[in-house]
Amino acid sequence: MTNSDRLFTLGGVLFASLGFLILLVGFAPQAHASTYLDDFEGDSGGTFLTPWATVTGSASGVSWFDISTVQAYSPTHSFGVSAVAPLNNSAQRSSYTTIASSTAGSLTSKVYVDSTISTALSTIFKYDISVRANTTQVGIGLSYTMNGGTYSFKWDCTTTDGCPLSLQNALIISSSSPLIPANTWTNVGVYWRDNAGARQYRIQAGTIDTGWKTASSSPSIQYVMLQHQSPNTGALDTDKIFFDNIQVQNGADAVDPDNVSTRIAITNPTQGTTTPSTTFTINANYTIGTDLSHFSLDGSVPNRVGINLVLQNALNGITTDLGTDYAISQAVGSYTYSTTTTATQSDYTLIATLVGDYGFTPAPSGCIPLPPFVTCTGSQNTSSLAFNTSTFSVANGTISLIGFNSTLTGARNALATTTCDVTHIGGCFQNALAFLFYPSPDALAQFQFLWYNIKSKPPFGYVTETITALSTLNETGTPAFSFGNIPFITAIFTPIKVGLASLLWLLFGVTFYTRLKHLDI
């Protein structure tokens, strides 16, 4: 083999390797892009979301309540001033009839229920309740009154060994409506029992309606009652009830007559620990770098685009949908969605999603939601075009940004072509170049985050704060002085203003022309 042959062979190998590398690199973003761009025949370039949402707010305390006193009573015990009739028949037991309304007074003057899960209740009802019975069926329920309505839920288990065990602190109520009117009770059947055979229930609240529940909504929360029942076995039940490991049933080792349910009334909750809550405004800033109206799905373009914000509590994972704003445009530009919410002290993750709303009326036959589309419900097909998350902390009335993580589906992906194969080598080159040189939105966003962190610190803060202050300079507000009611004042001042403006433009034109003449290009 001559040297020229070796050189030719080596060149061929290098060329083939280079081509293989290009194909390999080119296919990588292509594979990623196919997730997003196969359905979006859109333009290239642009980012959809700025890396974070600004969060500002002020503190406002919300007092939650704790339960400080637990009162147990036997069937003959009086609750408040109203004698409570014993639940001494199976019909009452089977329906978990609630006790009569108490006149013992409201448990609390105010309670706030946020999101779809009662934070207040989930905070206070982390108690173990042990019920020991010689029966094979036990049950326990919780009822309370709120906003004039009586809400109850129960859970029970019908066999001793067939009942599932659950972990402590497990959320007993996992259904969507655990606190529901008594006539629509739902069995949820989650509890655990100890080694001694006692059934231990851990109560944690589930979903109830949201908003402020105040004493002005008469009646407010009047009582919270736990009920325990044992079935009619024809013999005496030896029920013992413990609340937080404290036996609360009257008398040690009390023996209840058969057919009698035992109830625990929590009658005296008091104002407990105050958990700071903060009302704040979230300004989600979005920059749409691509005309979204060009995106298409099966030939359809989004009727509208919107911004959806979801707040997730890092402590308990509870999410709050802050809504979707469809007021933004599909055109290139920057937009802000401002919304105000209230949250308790915790860390939160704000999930901001840019969605496209593809209206199908009716839905196309055989409509299948393709990634990233998640729904194809018949009336609309909402797609998640891009999203990012910001993490911030709400503590003691202050809000501080922790970090952010943007996941943008535009930019580099949009530059990648969907036609990288042996017949479209150019697309592979484009993919490779985009992969190698096009900066990711995350990389750029880090600089914005850096600026966010230092812009209010000295010495930068002196400049930014001054600029912020000067930005409020405008012609609104109270004038420093007035000209009084001078007749024809407008007719006098307006020509003067127009004349001065004309004169200024003229002088500026002359000055600018002189400046241009002396430019050193």
Place this chain on the structure above:
Amino acid sequence: MITDALLGMLLGFLNLVLSFFTTQADVPLNNSITSAVTVASGYYHALDAFLPFGTIFAIIAFDLTFEGVYFIYKLVRWAYQKVPMIN
């Protein structure tokens, strides 16, 4: 990937340089500035009846923008001329 790496190095350098500042407390807005802006807004409002503030601000903004662009141009030109083999 390459650009990301370069940006990452630049970001690391900036973080190193600016890390001290991030530990400082936020600058409180001086009340004097706020008061001054409020007073200026009052005069602005009163004099806007016959003084074309809009024109004045537009001219100032245009001039500042023009001079800024020109300065950047000269800066780039100066750096470009530092490249060997280029006059």
